[in-house]
Amino acid sequence: MASVELRGIAKSFGRTTALADVSFTVADGSFFCLLGPSGAGKTTTLKTIAGLAEPDQGTVLFDGVDVGDVEPTHRNVAMCFESYALYPQHNVRDNLASPLRSPRHRRPEAEVVKRVTEVATTLGIDHLLDRKVGALSNGQRQRVALGRVLVRPADAYLLDEPLTHLDAKLRASMRAELKLIARQDGTTTVYVTHDYVEALSLGERIGVLNEGRVIQVGTPQEIWEQPATVFVAQAFGKPRMVLLPGAVVDDPAGGRFFRDVSGSLRAPLPEGADVAVGTQLQAGFRPRDARVLGPDAAVPDGHVAVRGRVAVTELIGAQIEVSVEVDGTLLAVVGDRARLGQVAEGDRVTVVVPAGRVLMFEHGPEGARIGP
Numbered sequence: 001m002a003s004v005e006l007r008g009i010a011k012s013f014g015r016t017t018a019l020a021d022v023s024f025t026v027a028d029g030s031f032f033c034l035l036g037p038s039g040a041g042k043t044t045t046l047k048t049i050a051g052l053a054e055p056d057q058g059t060v061l062f063d064g065v066d067v068g069d070v071e072p073t074h075r076n077v078a079m080c081f082e083s084y085a086l087y088p089q090h091n092v093r094d095n096l097a098s099p100l101r102s103p104r105h106r107r108p109e110a111e112v113v114k115r116v117t118e119v120a121t122t123l124g125i126d127h128l129l130d131r132k133v134g135a136l137s138n139g140q141r142q143r144v145a146l147g148r149v150l151v152r153p154a155d156a157y158l159l160d161e162p163l164t165h166l167d168a169k170l171r172a173s174m175r176a177e178l179k180l181i182a183r184q185d186g187t188t189t190v191y192v193t194h195d196y197v198e199a200l201s202l203g204e205r206i207g208v209l210n211e212g213r214v215i216q217v218g219t220p221q222e223i224w225e226q227p228a229t230v231f232v233a234q235a236f237g238k239p240r241m242v243l244l245p246g247a248v249v250d251d252p253a254g255g256r257f258f259r260d261v262s263g264s265l266r267a268p269l270p271e272g273a274d275v276a277v278g279t280q281l282q283a284g285f286r287p288r289d290a291r292v293l294g295p296d297a298a299v300p301d302g303h304v305a306v307r308g309r310v311a312v313t314e315l316i317g318a319q320i321e322v323s324v325e326v327d328g329t330l331l332a333v334v335g336d337r338a339r340l341g342q343v344a345e346g347d348r349v350t351v352v353v354p355a356g357r358v359l360m361f362e363h364g365p366e367g368a369r370i371g372p
Helices: 042-050 092-101 111-122 136-150 168-185 196-200 220-225 230-235
Strands: 004-013 016-026 031-033 058-061 075-081 156-160 188-192 205-210 213-218 242-250 256-261 266-268 279-283 291-293 303-316 319-326 329-336 348-354 357-363
Touching: 004 042, 004 156, 016 058, 016 188, 016 205, 031 042, 031 111, 042 156, 042 188, 075 136, 092 111, 111 136, 111 168, 111 329, 136 168, 136 291, 168 196, 168 220, 188 196, 196 220, 205 220, 213 220, 213 230, 220 266, 230 279, 230 357, 256 303, 266 303, 291 329, 291 357, 303 329, 319 348, 319 357
Parallel strands: 031 188, 031 205, 075 156, 156 188
Antiparallel strands: 004 016, 004 058, 205 213, 242 256, 242 279, 256 266, 279 357, 291 348, 303 319, 303 348, 319 329
């Protein structure tokens, strides 16, 4: 096992900047998730750690040692490619065993058989061991590719969206298995994904990457409750965080507060925030933190409210998603029937949110969060 650190990594392909000043540290034996949309630079980051891509600037360190001059085969990392990269001429058993039969990592055949059987059983592909790769579905191939990584000891596992092609039920099961394997092996893991659920459920720490830049690194709780920017806030949660534009205004009773453009939402500014009157901001809250009340309902103590009209209601299993139109902006509220009440499209309603769950951001899609 080894800690992995990236310092100021930059990488371009012609005129396209893939990475720009990427820096983060993965502690020895920890599980780190790198989250970002397609084209954010996630795979390039993994290849840079593995030595398959040479950075234009910056340093990659294992246990504090610069590995810039170390060849990929000597970095002792195991990487799972999104494109599988299996040997088509071999069956599943031989694909899984290939790392343990290589000259560098050769193991006794009895150990190979034992380890292959263990990993195949964990991944639910033990019944496919004698099947050729060409006879597998995409999901089965992906599990074989993942198994080939997990079968041998390594200082670090580099996993590039290894669950993408699995169905939802199997993905949930595999998330639990991966977490268990990582905990048992104690192997440093860098896991790339575009799925925020995977990042929150698997990662001990999460790095959010966009357009080649690391926007924020933190624990799942920190990323969820204290997103650094609008981009990070909306990268987590479905439906996405609600954002209402507005501005800072004077409070006749003293001080300042935020008022949205509809004029119905009045929210306190974060403690210690020094924001001038007239500054445009965005108030954000997560749909699960809100409740729907009647149009003339009193606002509970410690809450803020915004009034609008129900545009759409959607029944999602035991929960309801209610879309409320507020001055041309649709905001979502999610909860069970008891919490949201009986609402119908066209109803006038009041959406209430605990004041402490409302976050303030600067104006714009990359607006930084205001406050501590």
